[in-house]
Amino acid sequence: MIWAARSARSQSLASRPAGRLLRDAVRFTALKKDRESVHPVAGTEDVQILYRRSSARPVEYAVLLQVRTAKGWETRIVADNSHADRHVDEHHCHRYLAGEKQPAEPLPFEVAGTNDAVAKIIRWLADNWRELT
């Protein structure tokens, strides 16, 4: 089964033109989220904000609001611009209900570019963590 899956993947790769393979490889390398940090939210020991972002442009990021549970850190909401089929200037968030990622929602504020979005998202999560968790 695994072998069949690998074989199908190889055929899929083989059927792509070399230029597209190279372009996809460069895009994957460039957009890799290579930086991560966390910040414990003030006023509690069990909520944190985590971001991951790429250093290279176009910047892809994800900012997560997480709650500590018996199983470890669980994500309650993630805001990002990382989607294979959309432009990186589309910023939105997804809530998690019972561990299931919900459809994308627009952010509740206007943003002007990626870094502005990341800064506003972090402040939004830090200010409203009680309502959002």
Place this chain on the structure above:
Amino acid sequence: MTTMRTPAENAALSAFIDAAVHDDDPGYPNGAAFIAWQETPQTDRVLWSYLHEGRPAVIVGPNDLELLIEPLPLGRLARLRNDIFRRITVQVSYRRKEEPPTPDIPPVRADIGRHALERLAPVAA
């Protein structure tokens, strides 16, 4: 609703945001936890839990000094010893914001317990 924060908590949040929006590598170790520099039992517990996860910690105060605490990789025997004595072996260094680690204060290797900030605060004063 806006959360009320202390000056140290505001400084830690600002440092975290600055690191997140920096296009160049801001020089913090990957995975670092940005923690407000407050001598409270809660801060010590938060620091302890992140160090236990293996995360480096950046302790941020309202002045421009930051304390970097990085867990050091250890052999099996040393890890067992630390588990028994409930401590973590770390490297501690200081830096001014926006600057590389201060060269005149060399990094210090230390075994720290659950009340690390209480012990390290006088060193930074």
